[in-house]
Amino acid sequence: AQKVTQAQTEISVVEKEDVTLDCVYETRDTTYYLFWYKQPPSGELVFLIRRNSFDEQNEISGRYSWNFQKSTSSFNFTITASQVVDSAVYFCALRPNSGYSTLTFGKGTMLLVSP
Amino acid sequence: DAGVTQSPTHLIKTRGQHVTLRCSPISGHKSVSWYQQVLGQGPQFIFQYYEKEERGRGNFPDRFSARQFPNYSSELNVNALLLGDSALYLCASSPDRGNPTYNEQFFGPGTRLTVL
Numbered sequence: 067a068q069k070v071t072q073a074q075t076e077i078s079v080v081e082k083e084d085v086t087l088d089c090v091y092e093t094r095d096t097t098y099y100l101f102w103y104k105q106p107p108s109g110e111l112v113f114l115i116r117r118n119s120f121d122e123q124n125e126i127s128g129r130y131s132w133n134f135q136k137s138t139s140s141f142n143f144t145i146t147a148s149q150v151v152d153s154a155v156y157f158c159a160l161r162p163n164s165g166y167s168t169l170t171f172g173k174g175t176m177l178l179v180s181p
Numbered sequence: 182d183a184g185v186t187q188s189p190t191h192l193i194k195t196r197g198q199h200v201t202l203r204c205s206p207i208s209g210h211k212s213v214s215w216y217q218q219v220l221g222q223g224p225q226f227i228f229q230y231y232e233k234e235e236r237g238r239g240n241f242p243d244r245f246s247a248r249q250f251p252n253y254s255s256e257l258n259v260n261a262l263l264l265g266d267s268a269l270y271l272c273a274s275s276p277d278r279g280n281p282t283y284n285e286q287f288f289g290p291g292t293r294l295t296v297l
Contacts, residue, residue, distance in 0.1 A: 111288040171223030
């Protein structure tokens, strides 16, 4: 069975602050993919980043960066210099490395960025 | 190119009724998945279809059923609606070309179902 845990239910920051969203996962698969999605109030899930389990190199993409540590089963996501438009619910998700593309989501973290 | 489309956007039903939700995938995508998102929770997997065949099913009762048509569009049906079925129902499509790298899921805007 797969499980994704996002312990932070809600985070509030002031614009321009950096914020890190935590994600811990459980899986028996030896290879898998990890994702972060953003869900604004409109409801549509927007894909942000993807990382495969056999590549632990951490990267930066614009204001987004992520820290993948297989040893601790964590996949944390950081937004640098947050903006009001970043306010949304963020979901971490896990998918096995097979032909099927089913995602297992965490419960989400609501991020509120105030001016 | 058009993204994943879903209809209707909102729906209000009463307990015991039946509902049909519709999804059109991105052009060229052959796989459609359905998710249920209850308020305050993450999406939960319901079904996945590929080439009109069911490839996966989540932990949902038999009241939930789905099908995929030759044009790869899909319907989700829920019978004997319960109050607990109130949720945002999300549809996602993916190309499923056999290489997991290409199995990215792209989500539609969802259908918000309210059961009274």
